[in-house]
Amino acid sequence: MQSIWTFRHFWMALVKMDLRTKYRRSVLGVGWSVLNPIMMSVVLMLGFGKILAPGRPLSEYGAYLLSGLCTWEFMRNSMSIGCTALSQNEPYIRQCPLPYGIYPLRTVAGTGIHFLITLVVTIGISCALMNSAFPLRNAWMLIPTVGLLFAFCWSLAAIFAFANAYFHDTQHLTDVFMSLMFFLTPVMIMPQADSAGSYLNLLNEYNPFNVFMKLVRHPLFYDTYPPAELWLQAVGLTAILFALACSVVGALQKKVIFQL
């Protein structure tokens, strides 16, 4: 941790460059990246709104989709791009023995800042779609969620970065897995009151990604404070994954150079 802080100027400068490069590629800059989940929400809302959220206004379903998509994209990108965290930084690894936790941090800081921008836009649009100011009023509840989500995503990125160094098809398999999980996580499917106990609801109950979706949706969509049980789940899940990631980094950081 101390060495990660010592070299903060290095990884922070690279994060800045990553974001600048990403946003410079398009005419709309940051706008294009934000537009992506919005457009996706509009398409899904118009295409599946009547089927997946029967009896609910389309605008409400739009707000549900937006909050889900921006959280989902953060987790998915952290895992998928995190797979390349070590291979992408191989020239630095081969020059200087920096702590290996820095490289997934570079990835997650980039995807995390993008998530924060999208979250701000989501709050604004949700206010308009729900015709209420409660998403903005409840925004403070998201502060601990963002912290936990960041630690969760760093842990995922670190574990998958090391896995990809040993097995080069990890990224491909991760992408396939996350495509499947997209449909098994309520990103676009709204849980129905009459489906309690069904296999889909049971799956959602034990889906780690859904814990964070719920933490975001409680204040932004349901206008409620997330229950203590949900906080406990999120803290426990993050703590376990963080400990696992630290163990992976600690155990393999002296060996992984031979796999790159």
Place this chain on the structure above:
Amino acid sequence: MAKIELDDVSLTFTVRQQRKVSLKEYLTRMLFLQSRNPKVAVHALKNVTLAAADGDRIGIIGHNGAGKSTLLKMLAGVYPPTRGTRHVEGRVCSLFDISLGFESEANGWENIKYRAYLMGETPASLEAKMQGIAEFSELGDFLNIPVRYYSSGMLVRLAFSISTAVNPEVLLIDEVLSAGDMAFQIKARNRMKQMMATARLMVLVTHEVTSVEEICNRALWMQHGCVVMDGPPDRVVAAYRDSMNAPAEAAHVGGGLDGSLPADGDDHADAHRDTPVRAVA
């Protein structure tokens, strides 16, 4: 105080004979099939013991594949030893693969920052050096454009200017004395001499044995990952030159993967380990 201590250090790379194994292949093979892509152990360094302290200027010589660069990377902490212990004290500056690690989309100024931060500089400490680095590189307005438009010579100029702007205690150099064009090479050599004079401890890997005689006060001759001779530069260089006059030995050293042994060939490894005779002057 700068110090290097290697105690009976060995480094073995375990590589696949053909290509890296995918997770799908690994799981399938583990469940159903025998391995068709066995592991191969490459003994890059074998039983190296080295102690150096303030004032040492060590030149490492030897044929291609002798383990010189690997030893330097181990001293830098890039490769951990697979056996033995490594202990290095002091702020280390490594000058190897200096044209590696540029962010192609960023311009010259930004790359100066990234590389300097990588070497432990802070924005405050770098500010004072920034102009000096830019002037030394002589890249002028090219520093404002992304480095992907740079020629390889320009990249080396920039890398050399940044890497040599720090004041290290332990300086590790791998064949970077031939950076850039003729005019830049003269500047580079002067800068190197300046750095060598200020660094407390220096280890230089080179094929230019005359540089070793001029700059260093101690030389190491490496072969097959072992230290064959350690002593005053004139004696070690003379012995190295004599060895090159022995055609059979030279042909053996330069051939194929140096030190490449099957994973199950530990008896081979022992045979190699016993071959070198360390002559300490």
